[in-house]
Amino acid sequence: MxxxxxxxxxxxxxxxxxxxxxxxxxxxxxxxxxxxxxxxxxxxxxxxxxxxxxxxxxxxxxxxxxxxxxxxxxxxxxxxxxxxxxxxxxxxxxxxxxxxxxxxxxxxxxxxxxxxxxxxxxxxxxxxxxxxxxxxxxxxxxxxxxxxxxxxxxxxxxxxxxxxxxxxxxxxxxGDEIRFADVEILKRFGVEPDQFSVIIARPEPENSFLEMVRAFSRQRRDHKLIVLGNFTPGVNEFHRLVVEAASDEVIFPGAIYDSAVIQALRFFSRFYLHGHRVGGTNPSLVEALGAGCAIIAHDNPFNRWVSGSGALYFKDETSLASLFERMLAVDDISIKNMKDASRARFNECFTxxxxxxxxxxxxxxxxxxxxxxxx
Known part of the structure; x- marks a missing residue:
C-alpha cells in the first residue's frame, strides 16, 4: 500500500x-x-x-x-x-x-x-x-x-x-544551483555583468529597503542598483520614502516573476543585497547562494547562519555605505572568493x-x- x-x-x-x-x-x-x-x-x-x-x-x-x-x-x-x-x-x-x-x-x-x-x-x-x-x-x-x-x-x-x-x-x-544565465537579458535593464548589484524582496520595512537604498545613494557610485519589488509610491508611504531616497543610479523595474530574468540578475550581479531582519531560512537568500552571488546581508543570526562566513554583513545604513565604498573598489579575485564561498555553503546545506x-x-x-x- x-x-x-x-x-x-x-x-x-x-x-x-x-x-x-x-x-x-x-x-x-x-x-x-x-x-x-x-x-x-x-x-x-x-x-x-x-x-x-x-x-x-x-x-x-x-x-x-x-x-x-x-x-x-x-x-x-x-x-x-x-x-x-x-x-x-x-x-x-x-x-x-x-x-x-x-x-x-x-x-x-x-x-x-x-x-x-x-x-x-x-x-x-x-x-x-x-x-x-x-x-x-x-x-x-x-x-x-x-x-x-x-x-x-x-x-x-x-x-x-x-x-x-x-x-x-x-x-x-x-534551492537550485545556477551555473548559467542568459546575459542578453541584462540589456533590458541597461546594465552589464558585474556593473550592478541587486535587491530581490518584498518592499517591507523589516527588509531594510530604505536603509539599503539610502546607503547606496549617499554618493555617486558609477554602479547601478536594481531594486525589484512591487512599489506603489502613490499609495504606500514606505514605498514613497524608498523611491524618493534613491539616486539616479537606482533602477526600479517593478516586480518580476520570470525565473530566467531573476536568475540572470542574480548570476551577473556584483553583489546581492539581503536586508531581511526577521525570519528563518529565507528562500531568496538560499537562491542567491545557489546562483553563486557575492552576498551583503543584514547582520542578524538568521542571515549569518544561512550565508556563512563568506558573506559580508551590515548593521545599519552607515555601515552599509562604508561597505559600498570599500567593496565596489576591490579586485575581482576578492569578489570571486565571496562567490565561491556562497556556492560552497549552498552545496553544504541547501540542495x-x-x-x-x-x-x-x-x-x-x-x-x-x-x-x-x-x-
Missing amino acids: KLKLSILGIRGIPASHGGFETFAERLALHLVARGWSVTVYCQEEGVGNITESKWRNIHRIHVPVKQTGALGTVLFDLRAILHALKSDGLFLTLGYNTAIFNAFQRLKGQINIINMDGIEWRREKWGALAKAWFWINERLGCWIGNHLVADHPKIKEHLATRVHGSKISMIPYG WESILHEYEVLLSAWHPMGSKKDS
Missing part, C-alpha cells in the same frame, strides 16, 4: 506565489516519484463546489473562496481542513497562521506535522490585531501539531521555548536533493503506517 500525504496551508501547485508553494511542488513531485500518493489543497477564486484534478500524478483538491486577501486565505484554510477530515494518511501543514483550525485534525486523531515558518508576529508591517492573531496561532500550532519543523536553528530555539525540543526537527529550505531526502525520512517515520507514536 502506498504511503499517503496531504499538504495543507499553501495556495496550490504548480508554484506561482512564493517559497512554500515552490517547496510543496518539489516535495510532492519527489514523493510521487518515490511511490507516495500525494494530495495538495489549492486555493481558487470564486464560488462553487470543491473540485479535484490531477497534475503530474499529484492529486489536487481545488477549494474556491470568493473573498480575497487575508480573509480569503483564512476561509480557504478552514474549508480545506474540514475537507481533509474525511481523509486518511499523514498531513503536512505549511505555516501556522491558521493553526487554530488544525485542532479539528487533532481531535479527529489525524497525524499532522506543521512547518512553523518564521516568527510572523514580529514583522513590522502587521498591526496589533494581526500580530495578536499570529502570536496566538504560533502557540496553538506548537501544541496542536504532532511534530514541528523549523527551517532554521534559531527558529528551533524559539519554538523550544514553547514545547520540548524533541518535538522539533530542523530542516532548512532548498533540494538533501532537503527533500530529510523530509522523506521524517514523513516516513511519522506516517500512520510507520513506527512513530503520537505526541
